[in-house]
Amino acid sequence: MSIVVTPLPATDEVGARHALDIRSRSDAADLPDFPPTDERHFLMSLRDPWPGQHKANALAWFDGVPAGFLELDLPFLENTATADLRLDVLPEFRRRGVGRALLDYAEQTSRADGRKHLIGTTVCALPGGVPRPVDGDEFARARGAQLALTDVRRRLTIESLDRAALDAMVEAAWPHAAGYSLVRWRGAVPDEYVADIAYLEGRLMSDAPLGDLALEGQKIDEARFREQEAARERRGRRVYTTAARHDATGRLVALTALDFAESIDWHCWQQITLVDPDHRGHRLGALVKVENLTTVLSSEPALRVIDTWNAAVNSHMIAINEAMGFRPVDEWHNWQISL
Numbered sequence: 001m002s003i004v005v006t007p008l009p010a011t012d013e014v015g016a017r018h019a020l021d022i023r024s025r026s027d028a029a030d031l032p033d034f035p036p037t038d039e040r041h042f043l044m045s046l047r048d049p050w051p052g053q054h055k056a057n058a059l060a061w062f063d064g065v066p067a068g069f070l071e072l073d074l075p076f077l078e079n080t081a082t083a084d085l086r087l088d089v090l091p092e093f094r095r096r097g098v099g100r101a102l103l104d105y106a107e108q109t110s111r112a113d114g115r116k117h118l119i120g121t122t123v124c125a126l127p128g129g130v131p132r133p134v135d136g137d138e139f140a141r142a143r144g145a146q147l148a149l150t151d152v153r154r155r156l157t158i159e160s161l162d163r164a165a166l167d168a169m170v171e172a173a174w175p176h177a178a179g180y181s182l183v184r185w186r187g188a189v190p191d192e193y194v195a196d197i198a199y200l201e202g203r204l205m206s207d208a209p210l211g212d213l214a215l216e217g218q219k220i221d222e223a224r225f226r227e228q229e230a231a232r233e234r235r236g237r238r239v240y241t242t243a244a245r246h247d248a249t250g251r252l253v254a255l256t257a258l259d260f261a262e263s264i265d266w267h268c269w270q271q272i273t274l275v276d277p278d279h280r281g282h283r284l285g286a287l288v289k290v291e292n293l294t295t296v297l298s299s300e301p302a303l304r305v306i307d308t309w310n311a312a313v314n315s316h317m318i319a320i321n322e323a324m325g326f327r328p329v330d331e332w333h334n335w336q337i338s339l
Contacts (some may be wrong), residue, residue, distance in 0.1 A: 044236075052224070170286075194226065198224070215277050269308070273289055
């Protein structure tokens with residue numbers, strides 16, 4: 001038996017295809033309700049790292065057969081002491097040392113780059129929920145990782161959507177939102193709003209519950225935000241956004257987005273929902289989420305399900321999602337290894 005780990009450079013098209021196959025088959029085994037891996041997004045992410053990140057990806061070979069894939073992101077604009085990883089191992093090669101070899105490689109690479117922490121995520125079943133493999137949690141604990149934050153994935157099924165309940169949420173919210181109006185767009189943010197959206201996006205790491213994760217907020221200005229938009233465009237994403245505008249100042253103070261992969265019309269991801277702290281208490285989060293969903297339903301008739309994640313302690317956003325009809329599916333553990 002031989003396990004060899006080799007770097008996966010951005011120019012290695014054959015290796016990228018191996019990685020795509022491993023990711024696709026791994027997700028199909030562990031998360032059968034997930035949409036299939038979008039080929040354009042996946043391959044482009046290997047060739048063209050997200051703005052502000054370097055990649056140090058690798059493949060694991062078991063007796064010459066591609067068996068595992070490491071995706072390792074190394075931020076360089078902030079969080080320069082952390083690295084984010086994802087390990088995918090084909091089911092038939094699990095518990096045979098492939099994951100261990102890839103994690104060894106990730107730890108060595110991260111230390112050499114001056115990193116102090118590695119962060120990765122595993123999925124597990126909720127009590128009474130759909131089955132999920134236990135391999136990831138057991139592997140993380142065996143390697144001495146600390147459970148730093150727990151998220152719960154919730155899913156909205158369009159077939160069971162209660163339209164009357166959504167209308168009631170909007171009707172109940174507007175009396176609290178006097179002095180605000182809604183703005184909607186698909187794709188790129190209009191120029192007059194980009195500064196406000198960059199500010200709100202930059203608040204994500206500051207406002208979202210992070211538990212014990214060794215992370216700091218991002219510094220997002222207009223130029224960096226436009227770079228991120230361009231990266232999404234190259235990956236083939238189509239994004240629907242609704243924002244709340246404070247009429248007295250003309251500034252956008254809340255936003256939410258739904259994100260589709262190029263090749264998939266039946267599924268989308270609920271992205272961040274943010275409200276500026278100075279404008280909370282007006283039910284703007286509920287307004288933008290419900291109204292954005294309404295817009296998407298009129299534009300994407302094939303949509304069947306939406307997935308979202310919330311930190312288990314984020315009671316306010318969970319309450320909004322539950323009222324909209326999102327229901328828990330599984331639990332996601334964010335593990336941290338000190339290097």
